Ligand code: ADP
């Protein structure tokens with residue numbers, strides 16, 4: 001079973017990996033965006049880590065809804081409301097249970113990803129974070145490591161795609177040949193599950 005401490009670790013290890021990879025994420029956002037994705041997420045996840053340290057919620061749902069709220073209020077870019085919605089909706093789906101199973105997390109994350117698709121209007125293949133998140137949720141029933149692999153493969157597979165949502169879509173065919181920054185950061189988020197579980 002996964003308790004609040006697991007979810008707090010998930011958020012803090014994600015904040016650390018976003019810190020480590022911020023330059024790379026911003027570099028990916030340079031040819032097909034406005035070169036701020038790493039900076040945006042770094043600001044957001046630092047605020048998440050600080051909020052969790054100051055007032056650690058006692059339930060898995062509480063951790064994720066707080067994290068989602070912090071992302072929405074601190075990240076100005078498109079990714080803030082999208083990631084914020086992902087975590088808030090996932091947290092809401094977990095309810096106020098003290099512990100949740102991996103299956104419950106997979107189900108809740110599915111609801112979170114669905115909410116991101118509703119909010120942003122992106123579907124798989126549009127070259128967005130959805131291309132990492134959907135395969136990750138599909139694989140989450142197997143294991144965290146399977147989800148991590150699926151997310152990483154999904155992120156890499158955005159390279160030959162033409163963007164149909166977000167800033168990169170303004171480039172039309174010129175968006176082809178570049179890996180999507182948001183799909184790349186989503187793979188970091190999913191990899192954080194493996195790290196938080198100590199696998
Ligand atoms: P901005 O484009 O406002 O500068 P970021 O650079 O932080 O925001 O985030 C860009 C990422 O957000 C993209 O790489 C993409 O993965 C994701 N994104 C943008 N628009 C959408 C959308 N409508 N649905 C899902 N993801 C999106």
Ligand code: MG
Pocket residue numbers: 029033034035036037077167
């Ligand atoms: Mg950007």
Ligand code: MG
Pocket residue numbers: 034036077078
């Ligand atoms: Mg921006």
